[in-house]
Amino acid sequence: MEGWASLEHYRAGMLLSGAGDAIGFKWEFEFYGPVIHKEVKQMGGLKKINVKLPEWPVSDDTVLHLATAEALATGKEDEELLHEVASRYKEGMKDMKDRAPGASTIIGASQLNPGSKNGYRIPYNSKSGGCGAAMRTMCIGMRYPRPEQLSTLVAVAVETGRMTHPHPTGFLGGVASALFAAYAIQRRPLTTWGLGLLKEACPVVKEFVKTAGYAVSETEKDWGYFCDKWEWYLILRGLSTGKGPVVWPAKYGPEERDEAYKSFSWSGWGGSSGHDAPMIALDALLGAGSNWIELMDRVAFHGGDSDSTAVIACCCWGLLYGTEGVPPCNYINLEYRDRMENSAEKLYNLSH
Template identity: 50%
Template sequence: MIQKSLFRPQTRLRKDETFWSCCCLLFSPPQKVLKVGNESFSPSSKLAASRKTWRKRTPAARSIWRRPLLWSKGLLKKAGFAPSGWSRQRRAASEVAATAAAMAEPGAGRVPPVEAYEAAMVLSGVGDALGYRGGRWEYCTSGPRIAAELEALGGLDAICLEPPEWPVSDDTVLHLATAEGLATGLAGEPLLQELARRYVAAMSDMEGRKPGPTSLLGTSQLRPGEPDGYHIPFNPTGTGCGAAMRSLAIGLRYPHEQDLPTLIQVSVDSGRMTHHHPTGYLGALAVALFGALGARGVPPERWGRALLQTLPLAREYVGTAPAAAENWEHWEPFGEAWARYLASRGLAEGEGPARLPPLADPAERDAAYAAWALGGWAGRSGHDAPMVALEALLAAGPRWAELCARGALHSGDSDSTGAIAAGLWGLRHGLAPVPPGLHRRLEYRQRLLQAARRLHALAWGGPR
């Protein structure tokens, strides 16, 4: 935790740094001692230094200490020295800074192999096709019935996922639109325009894939190529999981600690292209964040807490966009649902092991998942699709069949939760444990592989 003794009341800060400084801080716990050239100093020594001494420091030393990490008003607020009048969002951001030290990353500095990205993208399609089964299992309201039908087919080892019986759904088509848009290497508004163009174009490939009504409505309102043509009006019913299901690639593209501001922007803005409601587009943020953390090797037990710590930063960003008042009015339920879930699993502080109920029976899983849902359809919404996926990931560990049973074979929106869960699982465990029949003839397999390789090269370096 950040100690009050590190700060001084007289320290003066710029007024516009809280949001981005907390973004930088969230996954970068402060170091006790920094070295620049021949100088070594700590936060307390810097803040205790007089203005005269500060001016005497070398330019290199000054540049280090100008890092937002140490100039965050949020940090001073947590320490009790911030003046009054700052916004509610800035106060919330200070809480992010106060708990950032708990986000130490055992996998920091490791570069994931390109095979991990390939497995993430391909198995996302596998989870989608398996949970969808041409619409038969997505709209089946009985987990036990799905389990019985799978057993009659001979189990996962006996299945060959290929059209026409096992096509991918709209989930994979739209996820490819996101991944291939990101793979262009564009940034900023050109990237958002490109994503909007690809989402509109993807609607021509929806025969037999059953896109959701919110995705259909949202894409019909996009005007790619026009100024702000990727913005659509606020939608009070846009709570579905259509933004979440297509956002794993965002985390793969922006996996680094310093990428967090961009990850927030791209996931929120791309999510709002169809699901302009906090419950909808924050689902995109959740899946993108989980993908980034998974790529860095952060254990899944920490992901939920990291999401709650990121929400104030997302709210700060949303406050700069159109329809801020409508968004803030509907903001709280997403975070409240995740806080309840994490508390029930012993993960409120981001430390494992998770306390998971057995839920060994498909009927028990159906009931548990339905309790998290809006309207009783598990995984349909932006908040609980990634929730079901995380639950499955935590419970399954390295067991692929268990991951499928919990994440893709239940009575809810099983193709969407399956796409998210299987993609995240593949990022951690690869393709080797998966029966070959499930992925070798998967629809759009080559496109998924190509997008994965390009995203890996953009994120981690290598041939592009």
């Protein structure tokens, strides 16, 4: 794994994911990007944002990403791992005061029954296409980062995603976030990520769903939207062959990005669904390169579900670039920082 992400990159992935979440969460329910940019400017810019309690808590995204990461860090596998994750999700739901969890997450977690037969599965829910799985699975890519581990990454991302989001638009978002983290660790070119999701991961997911034998017909009926929307996005950005160069609009400031993210979305709230939270994250990564401030402008300061898009993009960015160029005040006093660093270390050791 020469040239791949180091332990420092793993730490940065978990930490910056939490930092992006906390910063994006501040404006999750402000629906106009230019207003957010103005407020950030009035604060003195990103470099002056000191992320600490009580003003900057992490949202449900990080609480559940940590639950997933700490379950994976036990080293358990297969069904034992799934029961462990389900148990930690139920525990995580006790830590949701003022963290704004979504309806599918609340309902799904309440139906989990870890320890009993198939207790990590819930009934199919045709309304569970939101981003609740996508926001908490990057650590799965950190645990299973090698190309030959794709089938394991998919199995774990699908089953943990379906614990709250059994609709394919929901759990495929979880697969996308896990896959993108693995791609970041592998140093795979960003222009290939979307194509890899569609052509490499999605067929494996489809096969896994059939083999696992749970909600097969419902999943197949609702399957098309996620892949169709991603194909549309790759055409839009000139990435259908995975080569680029990326095609950007002539003007792509805060206002234009708000409109673009709405066009990515299912219901007009960019990043709130399983397909478009990782899509906006990738869009921001493609546009920002190694510039943290530019990344946050694109992924955390927009009129959509800004914490969910940031939690994904910032994890991948940290895995790619570490903390270089990130103002320490953005993460040094972050809530649950110790847990993030500890789980990152354990995941790194398990993946090597």
